[in-house]
Amino acid sequence: MWWRVADKLALPLAAFGGHFPVSDFDTVLVVDFGAQYAQLIARRVRECHVYSEIVPSTMPVAEMLARKPKAIILSGGPSSVYAEGAPPVPAGLFETGVPTFGICYGYQAMALELGGKVARTGSAEYGGTSLSVLREGALFSGLPATQSVWMSHGDTVTEAPAGFIVTASTEATPVAAMEDVSRGLYGVQFHPEVLHSEHGQAVLKHFLEAAGCRPAWTMLNIVEDAVEAVRAQIGDGRAICGLSGGVDSAVAAAIVQRAIGDRLTCVFVDHGLLRKGEAEQVERDFVEATGVKLRVVDAAERFLKALSGVTDPEEKRKIIGREFIRVFEDEQRAILADGPVDFLVQGTLYPDVVESGGGTGTANIKSHHNVGGLPEDLKFELVEPLRTLFKDEVRRAGEELGLPPAMVWRQPFPGPGLGIRIVGEVTRERLDLLREADAIAREELSRAGLDRDIWQCPVVLLADVRSVGVQGDGRTYGHPVVLRPVTSEDAMTADWARVPYDVLSRISTRITNEVSEINRVVLDITSKPPGTIEWE
Numbered sequence: 001m002w003w004r005v006a007d008k009l010a011l012p013l014a015a016f017g018g019h020f021p022v023s024d025f026d027t028v029l030v031v032d033f034g035a036q037y038a039q040l041i042a043r044r045v046r047e048c049h050v051y052s053e054i055v056p057s058t059m060p061v062a063e064m065l066a067r068k069p070k071a072i073i074l075s076g077g078p079s080s081v082y083a084e085g086a087p088p089v090p091a092g093l094f095e096t097g098v099p100t101f102g103i104c105y106g107y108q109a110m111a112l113e114l115g116g117k118v119a120r121t122g123s124a125e126y127g128g129t130s131l132s133v134l135r136e137g138a139l140f141s142g143l144p145a146t147q148s149v150w151m152s153h154g155d156t157v158t159e160a161p162a163g164f165i166v167t168a169s170t171e172a173t174p175v176a177a178m179e180d181v182s183r184g185l186y187g188v189q190f191h192p193e194v195l196h197s198e199h200g201q202a203v204l205k206h207f208l209e210a211a212g213c214r215p216a217w218t219m220l221n222i223v224e225d226a227v228e229a230v231r232a233q234i235g236d237g238r239a240i241c242g243l244s245g246g247v248d249s250a251v252a253a254a255i256v257q258r259a260i261g262d263r264l265t266c267v268f269v270d271h272g273l274l275r276k277g278e279a280e281q282v283e284r285d286f287v288e289a290t291g292v293k294l295r296v297v298d299a300a301e302r303f304l305k306a307l308s309g310v311t312d313p314e315e316k317r318k319i320i321g322r323e324f325i326r327v328f329e330d331e332q333r334a335i336l337a338d339g340p341v342d343f344l345v346q347g348t349l350y351p352d353v354v355e356s357g358g359g360t361g362t363a364n365i366k367s368h369h370n371v372g373g374l375p376e377d378l379k380f381e382l383v384e385p386l387r388t389l390f391k392d393e394v395r396r397a398g399e400e401l402g403l404p405p406a407m408v409w410r411q412p413f414p415g416p417g418l419g420i421r422i423v424g425e426v427t428r429e430r431l432d433l434l435r436e437a438d439a440i441a442r443e444e445l446s447r448a449g450l451d452r453d454i455w456q457c458p459v460v461l462l463a464d465v466r467s468v469g470v471q472g473d474g475r476t477y478g479h480p481v482v483l484r485p486v487t488s489e490d491a492m493t494a495d496w497a498r499v500p501y502d503v504l505s506r507i508s509t510r511i512t513n514e515v516s517e518i519n520r521v522v523l524d525i526t527s528k529p530p531g532t533i534e535w536e
């Protein structure tokens with residue numbers, strides 16, 4: 001079910017200003033027709049060491065050409081190509097001579113535009129489908145004659161345009177792939193970008209090879225280009241970086257430090273919603289590893305006051321987002337003597353933006369404090385060098401930057417911290433309880449060697465729920481905590497982690513024995529979707 005969540009992702013990255021300048025590597029543009037998987041396509045291309053970014057299908061071809069694309073990929077989309085109002089292929093695109101690969105809607109649009117036929121035949125295909133390769137051509141070179149692919153379509157190409165050879169079919173779709181190598185045009189009805197398509201990555205790679213894309217792009221390029229872009233943005237100005245001890249802000253800070261040196265000041269906010277020992281650890285390890293200027297602010301009082309009486313998750317998130325900015329503003333004033341500070345660096349990633357509903361027509365799932373939770377009167381100019389990336393890509397960038405493994409592989413911890421792990425009002429007492437329970441869970445999971453297997457394991461306090469227990473022959477009426485261990489690749493989708501029973505058992509015993517008022521430990525076995533990772 002993980003693929004359903006992707007319908008939130010159909011938004012052009014370029015809209016976020018996350019466009020990196022082109023240097024000496026090839027660029028592939030993914031033209032987005034409202035696809036579920038546009039971001040996955042771009043990511044798979046980057047996995048082939050070719051730089052890729054998404055552009056909206058409304059972008060004029062001249063503007064695309066200005067980005068010097070070596071190849072173009074036309075994404076899928078929810079419309080029917082022959083329907084009124086369906087997004088058209090940008091005018092003149094097939095005359096540019098740039099090799100182009102159509103996927104699903106993009107494939108159908110290519111077929112129709114060039115004189116082929118597309119119709120609703122009544123035989124839709126959704127999910128795993130067996131594909132028969134009729135001719136290897138360029139795309140299926142060296143791949144098995146029968147392979148499992150992932151389909152998601154109701155319309156079908158019934159006739160390929162003149163000049164194309166049909167290279168594959170399925171039971172329901174006679175023209176499931178086609179190519180005209182002389183014109184550099186290729187298309188497939190299935191989705192090569194999803195992991196379920198057995199040889200999808202190979203098909204994509206074959207297209208990139210046929211288009212002459214060199215596998216020259218690495219995370220190093222993104223780091224170098226990001227440093228350049230930050231230098232251009234900040235000029236000789238000064239910046240504050242919100243630093244959390246997490247990998248995203250560590251990488252963002254390292255990039256900005258490379259760009260502007262000691263005109264960067266990092267600010268770590270102890271908002272009272274941190275885990276046990278976290279403030280001390282961040283202060284010590286971060287400065288040691290990077291040598292950056294770090295200011296630590298104890299802001300627990302103001303955050304707790306602002307959160308007092310609040311139970312609604314979105315309200316909590318907005319309050320926390322606002323208070324973060326107010327602290328950064330105070331710090332801005334505090335270091336004014338060194339010169340004005342106009343820029344705020346954040347380690348914002350692509351999923352933070354998407355989940356906050358940061359695109360055209362995308363749902364707001366939850367307002368991440370650093371995106372949807374920002375106050376409207378924000379006076380800083382934001383510097384977000386990682387805004388188009390996923391966590392695993394950021395980790396690779398961190399490795400390229402030479403950050404220590406403990407920092408690169410640290411499990412994510414949300415900026416709003418334990419504040420969104422207490423279902424109910426956030427109080428000092430409740431935070432103390434949760435901090436103890438969380439510390440025990442983390443200690444036992446680490447001791448069992450599971451840190452790298454588990455993406456993260458929120459411990460959630462159901463503060464307004466009580467249940468009856470019996471301890472020391474007496475009745476208790478305490479609170480439950482929920483263990484939420486998950487596995488994930490990029491936090492966009494997740495599954496519950498199959499933590500060994502003996503480890504779970506130890507965590508449960510220790511929490512109920514050591515943390516008074518918690519008399520029950522429950523395990524969350526929901527994937528994402530339909531659940532999210534955090535409870536609020």
Ligand SMILES: Nc1ncnc2c1ncn2[C@@H]1O[C@H](COP(=O)(O)OP(=O)(O)OP(=O)(O)O)[C@@H](O)[C@H]1O
Pocket residue numbers: 241242243244245246247248249250267268269270271345346347348352370410411412413414415416
């Ligand atoms: N305690 C904090 N003090 C200062 N800035 C923070 C703090 N917590 C979060 N931020 C800012 O908000 C951004 C988003 O937080 P987020 O948790 O997504 O990233 P991270 O903490 O850097 O990495 P990770 O996701 O691995 O925890 C951070 O990159 C950082 O800029």
Ligand SMILES: O=c1[nH]c(=O)c2[nH+]cn([C@@H]3O[C@H](COP(=O)(O)O)[C@@H](O)[C@H]3O)c2[nH]1
Pocket residue numbers: 317355366367368369370412413414415416456491492528531532533534535
């Ligand atoms: O910095 C952050 N600010 C936030 O407001 C926020 N909300 C969720 N998360 C983290 O994002 C990932 C996805 O979480 P969800 O499945 O709960 O949306 C998980 O890794 C979460 O821990 C946040 N991180």
Ligand SMILES: NC(=O)CC[C@H](N)C(=O)O
Pocket residue numbers: 075076077078079080081103104105106152153154155156
């Ligand atoms: N996933 C897609 O791109 C679907 C294309 C078109 N809407 C169809 O149903 O065939």
Ligand SMILES: [Mg+2]
Pocket residue numbers: 244246412413414415
């Ligand atoms: Mg974090």
